Amino acid sequence: MDISITRVEKQGKRPEDSALGFGTIFTDHMFNMDYNPEKGWHNARIEPLHNFSISPATMTLHYGQTIFEGLKAYKTAKGEIQLFRPQENFKRLNSSARGLCIPEIDEAFALEALKELLKVEKEWIPETPGTSLYIRPTVFATDPFLGVRASHTYRYFVLLSPVGAYYAEGFNPVKILISKDHVRAVRGGVGEYKTAGNYAASLLASEKAKEEGYAQVLWLDGVEQKYIEEVGAMNIFFVINDELVTPMLNGSILPGITRNSVLQLGRKWGMKVSERKISIDELAQAHKDGSLTEAFGSGTAAVISPVGEIKYGDNIMHIGDGTPGKLAVKFNEAITNIQYGMAEDTENWIEKL
Amino acid sequence: MDISITRVEKQGKRPEDSALGFGTIFTDHMFNMDYNPEKGWHNARIEPLHNFSISPATMTLHYGQTIFEGLKAYKTAKGEIQLFRPQENFKRLNSSARGLCIPEIDEAFALEALKELLKVEKEWIPETPGTSLYIRPTVFATDPFLGVRASHTYRYFVLLSPVGAYYAEGFNPVKILISKDHVRAVRGGVGEYKTAGNYAASLLASEKAKEEGYAQVLWLDGVEQKYIEEVGAMNIFFVINDELVTPMLNGSILPGITRNSVLQLGRKWGMKVSERKISIDELAQAHKDGSLTEAFGSGTAAVISPVGEIKYGDNIMHIGDGTPGKLAVKFNEAITNIQYGMAEDTENWIEKL
Incomplete structure (x- = not known):
């Protein structure tokens, strides 16, 4: 044409x-x-x-x-x-x-x-x-x-x-709130599609989170309200016992391209990488016993967004020491260096004009 | 103003x-x-x-x-x-x-x-x-x-x-299909609001239903995919053992104004009227034992839409004899007569210009 x-x-x-x-x-x-x-x-x-x-x-x-x-x-x-x-x-x-x-x-x-x-x-x-x-x-x-x-x-x-630069004020960890009252998507619905209504459906929970001082909402699954799905505008990753974990795609999670890129790099670097179900109970236990060492979001806008605090009901989980985790920094640098041509495009990800 | x-x-x-x-x-x-x-x-x-x-x-x-x-x-x-x-x-x-x-x-x-x-x-x-x-x-x-x-x-x-008149071709029962694959809404979501995305989320299931020869989709709940919620553009009523049953409002069902009007008239007429959970198993059993005598939808467009067939998987349930049920006719006439000023506005529902 x-x-x-x-x-x-x-x-x-x-x-x-x-x-x-x-x-x-x-x-x-x-x-x-x-x-x-x-x-x-x-x-x-x-x-x-x-x-x-x-x-x-x-x-x-x-x-x-x-x-x-x-x-x-x-x-x-x-x-x-x-x-x-x-x-x-x-x-x-x-x-x-x-x-x-x-x-x-x-x-x-x-x-x-x-x-x-x-x-x-x-x-x-x-x-x-x-x-x-x-x-x-x-x-x-x-x-x-x-x-x-x-x-x-x-x-x-x-x-x-x-x-502008997403991190104009520095690559600082954000605080996210797990919503107990609101559900973004459910299997059999349209959560895996990038369609307008999914964003409208996220507004009320996001406003409530902001009122509590949280940057974004971490959504649980619509069926059991037990398994972690995604953050407002990002997919979510955890590092637990040196395993890089992200919720598996199940029909109600947006299949992020940055998410996919993180997984590909993690595997290439020889990390233990898992796309699997991860429940809020597992996360709370991993935080309690110290095996949860990092959490970060992935998306087009931020690339990687380190998460420093997750709140679920009365349980406020602090992750890391207030500075971005090592892996968040490593993934962010690796991907942005490729995007801006400062590193070799080893993955064949770049399309030049 | x-x-x-x-x-x-x-x-x-x-x-x-x-x-x-x-x-x-x-x-x-x-x-x-x-x-x-x-x-x-x-x-x-x-x-x-x-x-x-x-x-x-x-x-x-x-x-x-x-x-x-x-x-x-x-x-x-x-x-x-x-x-x-x-x-x-x-x-x-x-x-x-x-x-x-x-x-x-x-x-x-x-x-x-x-x-x-x-x-x-x-x-x-x-x-x-x-x-x-x-x-x-x-x-x-x-x-x-x-x-x-x-x-x-x-x-x-x-x-x-x-x-134009909704029933230009006559007040005939429609066929509806229960979706096993698709979910319209879930508790904690926006199903009870009249918002654009709910309709976008219904399109694919509706198209599939039409391909199978069904007029509309009957949605099950998003959590268990077991309880009946609503039809594409209508709420749904069943008559089982002379009880008028409609799913109770639970946050994922649109609170229809025609639905409310049917309930009010039914109670006024001395019927046994229930807003409660109704599972697909209960419906199938009531069909099997003959106690399910009518099904109809309610909404602004059609007022009352008699349902003559409901399909769930391999189970095709025929309801009635191919003509509208007595109660569907009675509710439709009572409400439209009030709307068109052909009956006394006993419920104080009419706002004149």
Whole structure:
């Protein structure tokens, strides 16, 4: 499919890297593509960033038939532009599509289109270590219809946002709260898909956690409220007796690409690595007997986020000495060094522009 | 709060009642109101129907922070315009708001604004028995921001759509399929709120049911996949040994207003009425021994929808003789007669314009 390009008349100015936050500033151009049953995906175009004009009856507004992805483009010291495992994002986008009755998108074409967009916007990619260009591919239902069914028409778009260093204030451990009252997802549901409603369902518990001074929620499984699943915007890892443990994918956990990268590196480094069920009781026992030495989250935004405290009911578990654990630091450096071209891409994870 | 009114220059034409379907045709005007932390809900206005201009980063597009309601306005034979328990809809909208971290709306004002809108659009309310004006109040998150949190700004709007008779082809029993693979909601989740993601989460199971020739999905509970919860767009009732049974509200079932009306009438009529847990095993046993005499759904769209067949795995349960059950007919007539002003409003359910 051809991609038409319409450029802005006057290029916008990227803010200073030091002024960048997350997700509030967008680049001059976006990618758009439409779907209908007759033409399939069609009208692929790079065009100036603009508001969407949507009917108040647009199905996604009412029934949330929306999926998305999140990834980043990095600029190396040599000025090269790199993507980190973008194929995995488009593969997951199609998995989400199947789960939400949305027509799939050709993954190779999606990557090609993203690269074309990045070529147009390459001046928008920040350069300071830790900064990057956040990429948000999204598909939403566009039929103007109030009946409940899968939409017949869709929009796919890619939005770009220059973002600051996640650890602007330092790579410090965060505090997370295990929710006893709220459940994010359950087997047989849509927890493993990156769909809008999963995030809406997490808001109330997150607000309550913040009120208690906790950065994020650690979710338990929906069936028994016993097994650890994932943190708000991250997957979770524990180091117990030198074993690197993360909850096994079970249908209600998002299959994180950073999660997968941590597992791959851990195995390569000869660590004992387990994807398995881990209960809150096991975690509490491991904390009590001292065998729990580290906890950290993994995700696109933070890469690795060390966890220094986990609260479950009255049990406040402090992990480590207030500084990031050794393995959190090691994984974070290994992955970010590959992302920013400061280390050899031994895993074949990098896609250059 | 004042409500400003801007009228269309030229009124649109309502289609013939016989040409009306559901949710595809909208009236000339809509109600809009905005929220921000400084002003609260403000700028209440009735204005010509128009598309929304929204940023591609609008939070609801990504994180599904959206709630809505569905109710109807009816025209009586005398030409009066009636609403059915609208206070209950606005009460539920606020319950959904609390569950989704959305600022509440003054319920009395919401009703007043709806009545104002209906006065402007009274020519759009169809007159043939069974037809009505469908009302869709909706709130969605409008911050243009990609971080995951509750939005700081919102839009509330009310969309009106003239709709045809639900039973244009007759009041016939439908076939429903119990899903073994999919789960809609779980305790601790958002199943009891009318939020967009619940509907997205129902699509795949619904499509599979349709492929098997079933109209809708009957959902089991998310914890044990054993207890009956609700049908796709309706609550569910069974008549077993002359007891009218519906699943008790447990946090994962939508608290239907028609459901509540059926319960109230059933009790008034001296029936044995139970809101309790009902397992699929109990249902299968009651079918087997002949004590299950009726099943029907309840909801705003259909009012009462008789169920003639329920499939669970290999067990196909036929209920009744292919015609609607006596109680389904009785509840449907009693409620629609009140809605259309053909019976006395003994329950004080009607709000006249």
